[in-house]
Amino acid sequence: MNATRESRLAGNQTAENLAEGRDDTSILPRAMHQTPKLIGASVESELEATLWRLMDGTVQLWQLTPALAAWWHFAFAEGSRSLQPALTRALADRDRYYESAMNPGKQLSEMKQRRIDEALDTADQAGALVTELDVLNVVVAAATAGGPR
DSSP states (O other), rough: OOOOHHHHHHTTTTTHHHHTTSSSSOSSSSOOOOOOEEEEEEEEHHHHHHHHHHHHTSSOGGSSSSHHHHHHHHHHHHHHHHHHHHHHHHHHHHHHEEEHHHHHOOOOOHHHHHHHHHHHHHHHHHTTOOOOOHHHHHHHHHHHHHHHH
16 A cells, blocks of 8 residues: 555545545545436336337236336326316316306305205205214315315
8 A cells, every 4th residue: 555545544634635636625536427327227218118009009007017007007196196286176167167157147155055955955855864064065065166066
């Protein structure tokens, strides 16, 4: 072992001296400018081909391996979850616009009250025991404009 290496190991020099004019002060050897290898890079072309076959219908979901099918289901669930708030708003808007168009001149509160009354009448005609929780659920559903018609 040479003297410089021994002094590095012994810690006799400052980090700046050990760096020998480099921008950083690490005593560890710097890796050559390598980009990190992405996970799945070795199978990317096959995965892409399988994805296209899956999208055009030449391969069915049941034909995938369990791990690949799990990736597909996870991606679908994440996409659905991310779009759920927008879908809920769109459905509520649709119901509100429908009520406004089909009941001109009426207030939205009147329409919601009509929905509540209809739902309670339907439950009563069916002989169902209507509890406070049922009434609360109907009120919440009517308030979000996605309730029973």
